[in-house]
Amino acid sequence: MEIVISNNADKPIYEQITSQIKAMIMSEELKSGESIPSMRALAKSLHVSVITVQKAYETLQRDGFIETTIGRGSFVSARNKEFYQEEQQRIAEEHLQIAAEIGRTNHISLSKLQELLTLFYTEDE
Numbered sequence: 001m002e003i004v005i006s007n008n009a010d011k012p013i014y015e016q017i018t019s020q021i022k023a024m025i026m027s028e029e030l031k032s033g034e035s036i037p038s039m040r041a042l043a044k045s046l047h048v049s050v051i052t053v054q055k056a057y058e059t060l061q062r063d064g065f066i067e068t069t070i071g072r073g074s075f076v077s078a079r080n081k082e083f084y085q086e087e088q089q090r091i092a093e094e095h096l097q098i099a100a101e102i103g104r105t106n107h108i109s110l111s112k113l114q115e116l117l118t119l120f121y122t123e124d125e
Contacts, residue, residue, distance in 0.1 A: 001021075001024065001030065001036065001037060003016075003017055003020045003021070003042075003046060004016075004020070005017070005046055005048065013048055013052050014052050014053070014055040014056040014059070015056075015059075017042075017046070017052070017053065017056035018056045018059045018060055021036070021056070021060055021065065021066075022060070022063075022065055022084065025065055025076055025084075026084060030076050031076060032076050032077070032078045033075055033076060033078065034075065034076045035073055035074065035075050036066060036073075036074050036075065036076065038073055038074070039053045039054050039057055039074075040053075057074060061074075063083070063084070063087070064077055064079055064083040064084075065077055065083075065084070096117075099113060099117075100113070
């Protein structure tokens with residue numbers, strides 16, 4: 001498991017760890033049931049504090065990506081992909097709600113908003 005930490009990034013180190021592990025799980029580079037390094041081992045390999053890795057693992061566990069068992073370690077959770085996609089959809093809905101309110105308030109037509117969303121969605125294809 002390769003994680004790259006940038007000291008110049010806007011994100012705190014624990015968030016960099018969290019987002020990279022989530023990405024590995026979503027891409028199935030890390031599969032359901034697979035073990036991940038212990039907090040101490042990952043902290044040592046990344047040259048960061050164990051507390052930083054602990055915070056990342058707590059976030060991953062809270063978000064349903066990993067399960068931790070005392071004495072056995074941490075493992076990729078079986079229910080993570082659907083959970084993550086649902087969470088991302090909820091975030092997208094919040095942003096779309098804001099866009100709709102801005103459109104209504106400023107008399108931007110629905111068709112124009114749909115056109116913009118289509119443009120942004122297909123931009124990198």
